[in-house]
Amino acid sequence: DTEVTQTPKHLVMGMTNKKSLKCEQHMGHRAMYWYKQKAKKPPELMFVYSYEKLSINESVPSRFSPECPNSSLLNLHLHALQPEDSALYLCASSPTGRGYTFGSGTRLTVV
């Protein structure tokens, strides 16, 4: 299995909702990443997990809460989001800095 699987592919949520994005990989990669990509912009790093521990948080607002319950799974919990949080959320994994595998992303719309 050489893929990173992200679910759901599309999500529409209200500003008072709580939802979660899920990312899964079975390649044995010990580093996992969340990126946020707004329209016509490059992906921007949000979080890095290394060996299931949060190693980088790029000053992301607390309404985004990451979780890494095991070495294969990465979640992003969403609560009280704003319309400007609408974006494509990309998950990636890597064994080292030599290669990255990206999921196909979750397109999030906050209404």
Next chain:
Amino acid sequence: AQKVTQAQTEISVVEKEDVTLDCVYETRDTTYYLFWYKQPPSGELVFLIRRNSFDEQNEISGRYSWNFQKSTSSFNFTITASQVVDSAVYFCALSEARRGNTPLVFGKGTRLSVIA
């Protein structure tokens, strides 16, 4: 600090023309990796190539070729005989190789439109 600069925001070419996408990078590390990704309208990031800092050989893959020059900190990408299917946003990216959890840093991307 790392930085990747793609000075061309948008490029438009007619089908069958050759096109070069520029990428200039900055890093203090002596060991690093450079990447190119393609992002079609569907959104997924498609990996095209990885090059490590010790390998300055140019590479060709079909209609795609890459020119890596450490002396000018550039890693340019050329598409020969462009096709409509090449229309996409192309990102150049950089990672440090020292640490296992090093994130990928992207340039702003170049939007390529190939017109039939």
